[in-house]
Amino acid sequence: MSEPLSAADCPVIAQQFRFQWEEAQGCHVLLYPEGMVKLNPAAGEILKRCDGSRSIDEIVADLSAQFPGAEGLSDDVYTFLKTAHDNQWIRRKPA
Numbered sequence: 001m002s003e004p005l006s007a008a009d010c011p012v013i014a015q016q017f018r019f020q021w022e023e024a025q026g027c028h029v030l031l032y033p034e035g036m037v038k039l040n041p042a043a044g045e046i047l048k049r050c051d052g053s054r055s056i057d058e059i060v061a062d063l064s065a066q067f068p069g070a071e072g073l074s075d076d077v078y079t080f081l082k083t084a085h086d087n088q089w090i091r092r093k094p095a
Contacts, residue, residue: 011059
């Protein structure tokens with residue numbers, strides 16, 4: 001299994017994927033040569049911030065500011081980013 005993500009890691013969407021809003025689907029998606037991954041709103045908000053310039057801690061802080069009172073936000077972000085990393089949707093760009 002992959003090495004755990006750390007708070008200082010700056011995730012970036014992997015080169016073979018394109019992240020975009022898909023009007024026909026009514027959600028953010030990850031496009032790749034063999035298909036498409038439809039993302040729920042939370043996943044879209046997280047991946048929107050995976051531009052390689054923000055650490056995971058900065059992503060969590062930004063989401064906390066945008067969605068005050070969201071319970072368990074940090075754990076949810078880490079859980080999703082681990083899944084995204086394991087599925088090779090994102091890659092680790094060390095800070």
